[in-house]
Amino acid sequence: MPNTDAPRALITGITGQDGSYLAEFLLEKGYEVTGLVRRSSTENFERIAHIKDRITLIQADLTDQVSMIEALNEVRPREVYNLAAQSFVPVSWKQPITTGDVTALGVTRLLEAIRVVDRSIRFYQASSSEMFGHVRETPQNEQTPFYPRSPYGVAKVYGHWITVNYRESYDLFACCGILFNHESPRRGLEFVTRKVTDGAARIKLGLQSELRLGNLEAKRDWGFAGDYVRAMWLMLQQDAPNDYVVASGVTHSVREMCEVAFSRVNLDWREYVKVDPRFYRPAEVHLLLGDSSKARRELGWQPECDFTGLIQMMVDADLERAKQDLLRHVSPKGRRPS
Numbered sequence: 150m151p152n153t154d155a156p157r158a159l160i161t162g163i164t165g166q167d168g169s170y171l172a173e174f175l176l177e178k179g180y181e182v183t184g185l186v187r188r189s190s191t192e193n194f195e196r197i198a199h200i201k202d203r204i205t206l207i208q209a210d211l212t213d214q215v216s217m218i219e220a221l222n223e224v225r226p227r228e229v230y231n232l233a234a235q236s237f238v239p240v241s242w243k244q245p246i247t248t249g250d251v252t253a254l255g256v257t258r259l260l261e262a263i264r265v266v267d268r269s270i271r272f273y274q275a276s277s278s279e280m281f282g283h284v285r286e287t288p289q290n291e292q293t294p295f296y297p298r299s300p301y302g303v304a305k306v307y308g309h310w311i312t313v314n315y316r317e318s319y320d321l322f323a324c325c326g327i328l329f330n331h332e333s334p335r336r337g338l339e340f341v342t343r344k345v346t347d348g349a350a351r352i353k354l355g356l357q358s359e360l361r362l363g364n365l366e367a368k369r370d371w372g373f374a375g376d377y378v379r380a381m382w383l384m385l386q387q388d389a390p391n392d393y394v395v396a397s398g399v400t401h402s403v404r405e406m407c408e409v410a411f412s413r414v415n416l417d418w419r420e421y422v423k424v425d426p427r428f429y430r431p432a433e434v435h436l437l438l439g440d441s442s443k444a445r446r447e448l449g450w451q452p453e454c455d456f457t458g459l460i461q462m463m464v465d466a467d468l469e470r471a472k473q474d475l476l477r478h479v480s481p482k483g484r485r486p487s
Contacts, residue, residue: 159226162233169196171378211255217262241301252304278329288440329370329396334466350467353414363428373454383448396439
């Protein structure tokens, strides 16, 4: 039987990278965890398959106000973590309206549902370092002006400020975590980190011959998603709501990432990586570097996994996946089918 005394949390985007790590973390803390999932003809629960029997999934959609209200009434959570978004930056240029509807207005619908149902709910909004875009200063902190360079970044700025506005207008316990890039073996293959680590693994095993990338000089502040979900939870345990930058404080280029990933499999990345202009962004964000001193000071948070360890972890996981793909394509007699 469920523990009626356990704190209840509701996670939007629970099937994503961050949602899966956060759900694991909250379960370890003794929470009852409910995830919101959209109605879909195809279900993708790969990232939460190992904990699916320990969580509850209910259908709702950030584009539908009524479903948000019904979800809160059904679950009655103490904490809500809004991680759902159209979160792949290149797609935001191709689908700017959808990106705005989900990533921006979806936040308003959820906040409005909290205002209507239960103002005591503590709310976490997943803001993004992409909001800084064409950076005004380096490193970036909570006071750095926003200058987004993609429809995704623009939508995230709206989501961030509407959260601040509801906090100040309705006295909600609402926090924004301005998270810099955070990756893991669960990151989608469309993201450059997984594209690099998966490419290195598959090239090592002879499953592909080259890796095509865009701007190798783009620099990001990359960390491990498992570290960053701890910061989300810590924000909602404070006496008062606030906004925090969460970052490693170290920047690396895509070129450096290639060096680490291919070195892990004893290959020279320069022999396999090809620059392809098709993968350049229409408006590039060249350098992101976060100053998370406020989070470290007030939350007691700090990352445990460094950049090299993160990329090596991802390559190792992709090697295992690639080996399984290879085995599935080998005939019973040990020969690849012709």
